[in-house]
Amino acid sequence: MNGGAQGRGLRAYALLYLLFLYAPILLLPVFAFNSGTVVAFPLNSFTTEWFGQLWGNATLRRALFNSLTIAFSAAALATLLGMFAARASTRYRFAGKGTALGLIMLPLVLPEIIVGVSLLVVLLAVGIELSILTVIIGHTLICTPYAVAILTTAFASLDQSLEEAAQDLGESRWNAFRLVILPLVMPGILSSMLMSFTISLDEFIIAFFLAGSEPTLPTYIFSQLRFPKSIPMIMALGTVLVATSILLLALAEYFRRRGAARTGQTNSGGFL
């Protein structure tokens, strides 16, 4: 099928495309370690000053703490909700299942600004004060569809007879789930947690609407991008963030592969 010339042409194109994808990110460390205060060429000398600025920045520390709190809570909640939805979707048949799952997955096809705006209007109308809690509510909503997608794959690859065997051998339904199903889907759970965590950590527009006066990492970055003086520090921050997300993604991929191996699937794709 793949004639040599055609394959080579496509490979060259794919490599160019990768370059396009990576071009902006490759610039990050270049400016993060450049001593010039203006982010432009030509470069000055090497410095780690901007990383030092990160360390001493109290607002940034608060934003980071808030973002980690939000991301961890949203990831845990979304994964928990995702497990219910994935199990319902793979194990049971009932009227209205499609509609219910459709509503749960809806945030995937809604512009995030609509999610943010509508939640804002309701929260203010009910009289709930904006805080990191309200951001957790919003982030859980947008992370849940991803959790459902990952966990559905994990639950769907289970052999139902394993659970039935455990129940036939006298385990209660809960014990059968805890002792047989849970260990088998654990890689999926971890993968879903990491994915949700990463999404929440990077989400801007919902946090922008719902965080009130509390900074999160993205809203802090957004506020700093207006000041040319802060840009080199933001480049350093970006370098740290990129390194961290690559690490998290590598972990997620590791768990996914281990999960695939454990349930005896062939390994043919990424986060699909």
Place this chain on the structure above:
Amino acid sequence: MASRSTEAGQGLRMIAPPLLYAVLMLAIPLLTILTFSFINDGYQTVIWEFTLENYAEVWADPIFRALMLRSLGVAVLVTLATVVLAFPVAYFLSFVVPPRRKAMWIFLITIPFWTSYLIRVFLWKVILGYNGVINSGLKSLGLIEQPLSFLLYNTGSIVVTLAHAYAPFAILPIYVALERIDRSLLEAGRDLGESRLMTFWRVTLPLAMPGVLAAVLIVFIPTMGDYVTPTLIGGGKIPMVANLIQKQMLAVDNKPLGSAIAVTAMVIVTLLAGLFLLLNRRFLRVRT
């Protein structure tokens, strides 16, 4: 409960927690802005009286119409660029890359997508800016004397930035659709005397259409509502619909009018998506 032991009852109880959450935090808020869009704005409050004034005001406003058209134009261009550029990559992944290397390629493609969206968008400003990578590169090569100022702060730069941001969204669904194609169909096409190009046009492309469709919708919808890119790359000079919604909701604090804009934008997006799906179904039927 009679349904306690039935499969349907168990299923409903199982899906109840995420469903309840989606109803409370998504369905009710969406219905609320729909309601808000039909009532009057009072000072720091709303007046509970049915009105169509918000919609009349939105549609009479030339700024809204201009921003809506710009958002649509940008979203269409971004979608077109993203999907057309992504298709060959997805094709390469599915047909050229050997199976054991596929996971690695997909991993490579998804990594940039998971790194800070804000910073990635801002970096395009660094690339396209007055003293940016392109301008200083061209200058040092002696190709230009003065920096090109038309690179930044225009619709084109917004399109490039967004096309970059949504690239993996387009590649992955097309790749999945291509992977599902039964390879013997392609051989059959070739054996029956079709050229490689005609096999692609009459077999591969129609079978890949569900993936292309998903890619189009996944890119088009969030691009329409993007706030960050017009703000950072457009420098505030090229606002899109999201900027208008944000302004009405927060700065002007006219929630009914803001809701009317949000609902209008949502309805337009939904209608267009529906129309696109319909046209596509017809296109596929003609071809098969």
